[in-house]
Amino acid sequence: MKKEKLNQNSFKLDRKFLFFATHNIHKFNEAQIVLSEFNLSVGMLRVKNAEIQSDNLKEIAQSSALEIFKQYGLPILVEDSGLFVEALNGFPGPYAAYVYKTIGNRGLISLMEKIGNRKAVFKSAIVYCKSDKINPKFFEGEVTGTIALKEVRKQSVHGFGFDPIFRPKGNSKLFSEMTIAEKNFYSHRAIALRKFARWFNQSKK
Numbered sequence: 001m002k003k004e005k006l007n008q009n010s011f012k013l014d015r016k017f018l019f020f021a022t023h024n025i026h027k028f029n030e031a032q033i034v035l036s037e038f039n040l041s042v043g044m045l046r047v048k049n050a051e052i053q054s055d056n057l058k059e060i061a062q063s064s065a066l067e068i069f070k071q072y073g074l075p076i077l078v079e080d081s082g083l084f085v086e087a088l089n090g091f092p093g094p095y096a097a098y099v100y101k102t103i104g105n106r107g108l109i110s111l112m113e114k115i116g117n118r119k120a121v122f123k124s125a126i127v128y129c130k131s132d133k134i135n136p137k138f139f140e141g142e143v144t145g146t147i148a149l150k151e152v153r154k155q156s157v158h159g160f161g162f163d164p165i166f167r168p169k170g171n172s173k174l175f176s177e178m179t180i181a182e183k184n185f186y187s188h189r190a191i192a193l194r195k196f197a198r199w200f201n202q203s204k205k
Ligand code: ITT
Pocket: 021, 022, 023, 024, 027, 079, 080, 081, 082, 083, 096, 097, 100, 160, 161, 162, 163, 175, 187, 189
């Protein structure tokens, strides 16, 4: 898609069609399935924007959504997520992407080598922005669970990021051992997206 603002008079979006701005195809695939439960279609918008530095997922997602809206003039969904490990005082939290790229799952497991408390929470902040004149709408979701003692990768099954070390509470499987449909039953992202979709379908756009 061109980087210039689209002329909204000549480009009418179906009210059931949305753009989800992300570079992460796994996030997009999960979102597509959840939103389809609500009869909403979604397109992936791979755009460059500078994420602000903040400890707050909502602030990060809000600022990205506004910036992308200003660039493209399209109603847009943005998600920012993070993994908060209790025994590490919430590390890596909103810095999850950087920590995953640098030390990865094995690095995180080594940091927790002698730690018995394995509790962790995945959090998701979803922001929908359709104007720079009104505040973007915000929805959140979280899933509690534990960090495994070792990484489990299953080639045939969906999974990315910290999925091979995160086990949602009350489940014997790690996220990496689940299908997308199973993961969407528990995940922080699916919870936040369902809140959004219910609001979206009820509200007058
Ligand atoms: P965009 O910002 O382009 O949407 P991203 O991958 O950078 O994609 P986030 O900043 O929201 O997305 O996520 C931070 C990281 O947290 C992400 O790269 C993963 O490593 C991890 N993460 C987030 N959600 C996850 C999930 O459902 N399963 C496993 N890891 C996840």
